[in-house]
Amino acid sequence: MVSAVMTSKGQTTIPKAVRDKLRLKPGDRLEFLLQRNGTLVVVPKNVPLSALKGCLPRPERTVTVEEMNEAVVEAAVERVERGLR
Secondary structure, eight states: OOOOOOOTTSOOOOOHHHHHHHTOOTTOOEEEEEOTTSOEEEEESSSOGGGGTTSSOOOSSOOOHHHHHHHHHHHHHHHHHHHHO
């Protein structure tokens, strides 16, 4: 895992290993997505999708389309149930 320090002005430097892996260059735009669990996802906006290959670990097993559809339905039902409470 790599880390960085934030300055008093809220600035930080993206570690070289990350810049290299994502093929980032000066002027590239980044999008910051804060997940509900507190995880921050940084998405490069000027990088071709092919540059992201290998950033995530391989899944432990493959998932079928049917399993994905079931998971989507289950998540939707959970959201509706939470909203009704």
